[in-house]
Amino acid sequence: MRLIWLLAACVVLASAGTSQDTAQRRYDDYRVYELTISNNIQLKLIEKLTEVSQKYDVWKEYDAYSKELHVMVDPAELQHLRLFLKLFGISNELLIPDVQALIDAEQVPSGRESGAFGWTRYYELEEIEAWLDGILAAYPTVTEQFVVGQSYEGRRIRGIKISHGANKRGIFIESNIHAREWITSASATWFINELLSSQQTEVRQLAENYDWYIVPVFNVDGFEYSHRKNRMWRKTRQPHATSACIGVDGNRNFDSHWMANNGASDQPCSETYAGDVAFSEPEAKALAEYLTSIREKFDVYLSFHSYGQWLLSPYGHTKDEFPENYEQLQEIGSAFTEAIRSLPYATPYVRGSTASTLYVASGSSVDWVFNELEKKVGYTIEFRDKGRYGFVLPPAQIQANCEELMAGMIALIQKTRELGYLA
Known part of the structure; x- marks a missing residue:
């Protein structure tokens, strides 16, 4: 168990960071994975990894109903995540291959909308x-x-x-x-x-x-x-x-x-x-x-x-x-x-x-x-x-x-x- 925590800590420390106030943050090639958690050790490892590192963003926390967790990963950390999941036997499925592509599509106003406030796009x-x-x-x-x-x-x-x-x-x-x-x-x-x-x-x-x-x-x-x-x-x-x-x-x-x-x-x-x-x-x-x-x-x-x-x-x-x-x-x-x-x-x-x-x-x-x-x-x-x-x-x-x-x-x-x- 001690070895598992040490391995997880290495991954966490390698990718830990702080938030950056950029002009407009982009999410090109950021991916969202669905992770299926089969035991408490896997859950604790994932929780520790995503809590400390800014390279990972939990979109849906683990729940008792589905036994699944959704996490977005920085493309620079993709190789580390794959190694981590393989090392600890965590099943996964790709949900979103490119988050920025969804964001870009979301920003395009619908042609059906007039100048009046409506519900075919999102507003500031x-x-x-x-x-x-x-x-x-x-x-x-x-x-x-x-x-x-x-x-x-x-x-x-x-x-x-x-x-x-x-x-x-x-x-x-x-x-x-x-x-x-x-x-x-x-x-x-x-x-x-x-x-x-x-x-x-x-x-x-x-x-x-x-x-x-x-x-x-x-x-x-x-x-x-x-x-x-x-x-x-x-x-x-x-x-x-x-x-x-x-x-x-x-x-x-x-x-x-x-x-x-x-x-x-x-x-x-x-x-x-x-x-x-x-x-x-x-x-x-x-x-x-x-x-x-x-x-x-x-x-x-x-x-x-x-x-x-x-x-x-x-x-x-x-x-x-x-x-x-x-x-x-x-x-x-x-x-x-x-x-x-x-x-x-x-x-x-x-x-x-x-x-x-x-x-x-x-x-x-x-x-x-x-x-x-x-x-x-x-x-x-x-x-x-x-x-x-x-x-x-x-x-x-x-x-x-x-x-x-x-x-x-x-x-x-x-x-x-x-x-x-x-x-």
Whole structure:
């Protein structure tokens, strides 16, 4: 066992580095592999390799359901990775042969789109905020802006409240806490538009029977950076005093079982770095304070993510314990997944608790709301796909993903109400 760790350490040290703030980072010939993990030794080796080295980027962490892990590798490290996988008998399959090719294709606007804001391409933060201003102006009687707080770089974290009257129960949606997950803000803006403009009976009921609090882009600094500098950027943008690596995983920074059970990293260069302390990030702290201020106004909390097609309920910090209402959470989850599966796309979603179904993830926003604000219905929704495109989901799939979201949401809210959580 000691020899195995020494060999892994050699590979790690040979390729370790720090983040570089280039004009526009490219990913030519970067590949994404699916690794099938057959034992705990293999898992620990891969985790150590990807945690310390900046030449590797975990796109999908190992989960108990599939026994697989997706990792992007720098082309300069490809030979080392192949040797590493062969040495330790780790099965692998190439998912994406050239990440930059997907990024380039993603940037080409669809010919079907007019000059108006739509959902056939992805938008930058400034464009989304301009659209949000237009929505607020177009629907002044049922919408109002709220500001969660300010980011590290001084940007406002904006949200929109949609309300058709007093004394309605609320649903809060937080989107794009991970910067590179562009499909989340695209889906959030589409969902806002549907709540305001759709004439479909079920959508109108959804819009008019509840108050909606929606933050289309939560990690505003990281999202801007993902457009301007590095498409694959995930974290916040606050520097560290002791490391050249920048940012924290905002979804590991909340003060609820923070850093418990190895559910986050203490390495600043890791994509799942939890920060020096809980709420080290002004964004996470501001959201917690805002949610606390409106805690009596909402009952359901949803966090939009990608990718993997999962509906994940608490707990994230442990797979050995479950909430008292776990069975009801799974009943609601079944309604969501079945509604999506019934659409013509027949897209399969898997439901379950984060830790038992996927992996241990401590300090998440959903767990914080569930545990600290005692809200009994909370989910992380991981959108399309299963890995063919990963974080670089083609714009052509935005509409289908949004349709699946609406079908799932109608079913989720209906079942939640039936079970008495939205009385």
